[in-house]
Amino acid sequence: MAEISTLARPYAKAAFATAQAADAVSAWADLLSFVAQVTTDSEGRRALAHPTLTAEQKAKWLNELAGDANFDAAARFIQVLADNSRLELLSEINDQFDALRRQLDASAVAHVESAFDLTDAQQATLSEALSRRLNKQVSLDVSINADLVGGVVIRADDLVIDGSVSGKLAKLAEQLKP
Template structure:
């Protein structure tokens, strides 16, 4: 995976730098890259992309046709078309998922925002979500968007993931820490 990320990084950076210079470019490119990643991730599309019988122009055209059908002709800019053609020519369409993920990280960094996933044993109400978001905002110095996933296997508590930060406040995690301490 590290190799794929290394290959994807310059494309993500180039897309980000290009989009940053355009009005509403970051959001538009985010949407287009998400659609592109979804299109390329499709099993039938993966077979077409990896086919040696198709030229890179054919592969790019096929991918772009599906993208246009998804978001509309006017939403797909000439710059994006050129980007997809470049990916196809350099045999990098397979890395689009990583490109999109790296782009989102660059976008979040520029916007000083981060998504946090809260895995909780129980559903959280709006006040609890707001309290977690505020605490994370203080700690990370960013705006925080909280997504809650109910995971009954945790027994109690929650696990919070925001970027590289992981806070394990689950009952299972606390018991594991306690067991480790007892063994020492």
């Protein structure tokens, strides 16, 4: 079977193009984020996997849940996904839509794993340095990973910086192999 990202890409691009044309990128982003959360929630997955529900019923349910956040173009988009049995792609479609949005806004999210809590000053310094390096406005998504022993691992766009102690130890072990 094809990769999820490959299957989601044309839907994300179509949604983004439609959103741009209607000057409604923010509204689309909000809606996609909401329905992606619903479809990744255990109750939402269970409801959408119910064998007696038709594609139309699944789309109607999602559209009703979205309530005021929904609009005609988005409702039709959800219906197309349901008709093509692609509702499970909504989380990936949302991620790709967000990436397209960040690309348009010249912004990026850097995922930072740290062995310890980073102070606000450290986060600000790191964000500024990454913004200069990537030539984009960078916001940080920081998580704690005690397995790193010390240091940080940064992932932003195609950039990966492993400044962790465990990463350095792994490199050293690789170099010491005969």
